[in-house]
Amino acid sequence: MRLLLFSDLHTDLAAAASIVERATDFDAVVGAGDLAVKRRGLAGIVEVLAAIETPTVLVPGNGESAEELSNACDGWPAAHVLHGTGVEIGGVPFFGLGGGVPVTPFGAWSYDFTEDEARDLLAPCPEGAVLVSHSPPLGHADTAASGRHVGSTAVLEAIERTRPRLVVCGHIHDSWGVRSRAGSTPIVNAGPKGIEWLLE
Structure with a gap:
């Protein structure tokens, strides 16, 4: 399965348009949160992304709530908004x-x-899933500008427990594009440019 991974568009319409343009070449698109900025601009960015007809998995970032994202994606048939849920x-x-x-x-x-x-x-979270988490796991793709690791212990524990096939995250801008591995699980902090991934 070919995946197009992204995160943290933060209302960047040009970046969203680039994701839309590339999406047709993939089996699924995965967005790891923060489409909006401080709970603003969500409708406009989703309006651009909604041209994607490829199945698209989205989680809210800290810049928009699950309810806000679900409501914004109501008219986008290909979108699956997940938060404590799966598809x-x-x-x-x-x-x-x-x-x-x-x-x-x-x-x-x-x-x-x-x-x-x-x-x-x-x-x-089931075993062997693709885990999409806005926040990275502690110690992986989570280094802030200060040099501190600022990821989540709960996400790391879930990885250790369920051994996902892939973890897609964002949130920590200083680690955009960083790839890591926890045991056999690859971890990608996707960032707004979009990363191609062939799921093993």
């Missing part, structure tokens, strides 16, 4: 977790979850 595409299970984990320092606008809340949301 199967072409026989491959996908599972999603949105929001910032752990809670960010950004304030009330940020759609965040504690590690314990994230553990509960990740509990139904």
